Amino acid sequence: MFSIVFPGQGSQVVGMSNQFYNKFDLFKRIYKEADEILDYPLSKIILEGPEKELNLTENTQPAIFLVGYSIFHLMKQEFDINLHNAKYFAGHSLGEYTALACSNVLSFEDTIKILKIRGKAMQDAVPKGQGGMLAVLGSETKIIEKIIEDNKKIFKCFIANDNSIGQIVVSGILSDINKFSEVLTSKKIKSLKLSVSAPFHCELMNKATNIMEKEIKNISFNDFKNQIISNVTASAISDKKLISDLLIANIEKRVRWRESIEYMIKNNISTFIEIGPGKVLSGLIKRINRTVKVSAINNEGDINNLNLND
Numbered sequence: 001m002f003s004i005v006f007p008g009q010g011s012q013v014v015g016m017s018n019q020f021y022n023k024f025d026l027f028k029r030i031y032k033e034a035d036e037i038l039d040y041p042l043s044k045i046i047l048e049g050p051e052k053e054l055n056l057t058e059n060t061q062p063a064i065f066l067v068g069y070s071i072f073h074l075m076k077q078e079f080d081i082n083l084h085n086a087k088y089f090a091g092h093s094l095g096e097y098t099a100l101a102c103s104n105v106l107s108f109e110d111t112i113k114i115l116k117i118r119g120k121a122m123q124d125a126v127p128k129g130q131g132g133m134l135a136v137l138g139s140e141t142k143i144i145e146k147i148i149e150d151n152k153k154i155f156k157c158f159i160a161n162d163n164s165i166g167q168i169v170v171s172g173i174l175s176d177i178n179k180f181s182e183v184l185t186s187k188k189i190k191s192l193k194l195s196v197s198a199p200f201h202c203e204l205m206n207k208a209t210n211i212m213e214k215e216i217k218n219i220s221f222n223d224f225k226n227q228i229i230s231n232v233t234a235s236a237i238s239d240k241k242l243i244s245d246l247l248i249a250n251i252e253k254r255v256r257w258r259e260s261i262e263y264m265i266k267n268n269i270s271t272f273i274e275i276g277p278g279k280v281l282s283g284l285i286k287r288i289n290r291t292v293k294v295s296a297i298n299n300e301g302d303i304n305n306l307n308l309n310d
Contacts, residue, residue, distance in 0.1 A: 140165075
């Protein structure tokens, strides 16, 4: 059995999808529709940059969605690969929206609009330059949780992403992140500051939660035909009554990616197909379990080499 996974923020690069766009009219049509819905040239930012514009969270989120959504539909219409046979659809943070759109729970128009709003709301939740994120390498969630708890009078930090075995991302105000980093160094735990300007997936995103709650409550969700893995619960959902609350919670709650992958593997998934820019999720999945098969779809050759019968 196989699952489809869609990447989140950090996978973007100027020129992503150029090969597909230059060759297939379907890509051009979907990109044109996106530009018309948003009333600005998101496709030009994806294809040509500048990088600074693409890396603005309000552009990054709809851009990564647009690439993944377009590849998914290209595979079905041009290559006759029906990925709706997947047991699960899953996505990392904003990738969950791509999963919902590709499985027809959300419309294309609603998804790209809401991700534009989500990106801006998350970026604006904390003044620029005040918040940050730190990748902790080679440690375990319970160890990092204990460090945060033991030092809560010194700094206030939050686990934002439990990405894989040995990769945990922590959010907080920059001064607290720096203090946390010093404690890690004293314990000989490696860490790396991420080039983001906001502390995502923690309570500091509360202003974004309030905005998204109003927006998501106005969205119409279709019935589920596939099971979606929630970032918040790290388990499958197939009830549209639950999804709006989980998407709202997703703004502040930890992305439980490692647990999500482990859940799918326990439920007989042996193959993962990453659809969207880059291979970030493929790398994380391999760190979680080296026995599963992982394929990343970034160009036509990747599609031609895909074999779902293994």
